[in-house]
Amino acid sequence: MENQSVVQLWxxxxxxxxxxxDTYDAWAFGDSKELADKLATWVIEGRKTATAxxxxxxELENEPLPHxxxxxxxxxxxxxxxxxxxxxxxEVVPFDEVKExxxxxxxxxxxxxxxxxxxxxxxxxxxxxxxxxxFHHKMPVVCxxxxxxxxxxxxxxxxxxxx
Numbered sequence: 777m778e779n780q781s782v783v784q785l786w787x788x789x790x791x792x793x794x795x796x797x798d799t800y801d802a803w804a805f806g807d808s809k810e811l812a813d814k815l816a817t818w819v820i821e822g823r824k825t826a827t828a829x830x831x832x833x834x835e836l837e838n839e840p841l842p843h844x845x846x847x848x849x850x851x852x853x854x855x856x857x858x859x860x861x862x863x864x865x866x867e868v869v870p871f872d873e874v875k876e877x878x879x880x881x882x883x884x885x886x887x888x889x890x891x892x893x894x895x896x897x898x899x900x901x902x903x904x905x906x907x908x909x910x911f912h913h914k915m916p917v918v919c920x921x922x923x924x925x926x927x928x929x930x931x932x933x934x935x936x937x938x939x
Contacts, residue, residue, distance in 0.1 A: 785857040788926070789926040793926075800860070802851055805827065815883075820927045824881070825922060827920050828917050844864060859924055866918065866919070871917050872914065876889040878919050
């Protein structure tokens with residue numbers, strides 16, 4: 777069954793940007809309803825302009841890596857589409873080589889690299905449970921930067937347009 781909020785948000789965006797492709801992915805940040813809500817809000821507020829993911833999971837799931845120009849629809853913790861982001865940079869680096877700037881762009885905690893490392897080590901470990909994978913500080917991480925191109929305000933009104 778197709779998520780109607782995703783379809784509607786994409787159609788609304790296409791009315792103001794007719795040059796966008798017909799393809800996009802839709803997903804929520806994090807691994808819980810609460811985290812998805814918080815991170816989606818940060819995207820809309822402009823606090824979160826980057827994300828990081830476990831490279832190995834892309835390989836295991838035979839999924840393509842994100843690429844520059846990719847459009848994604850961000851879902852809140854209830855699976856409702858709240859924002860459209862566009863990937864502007866992608867880099868794969870070892871976990872222990874993620875830069876302070878990337879940590880800051882992710883927006884979490886005090887936005888420091890140490891906070892990022894602590895939070896992401898825990899997040900990556902949770903995501904690897906049951907997969908016969910072990911976390912290590914040299915594991916490859918996909919660091920993605922994005923820009924908000926369209927979103928919904930907290931009250932459901934559309935109209936946050938940055939592009």
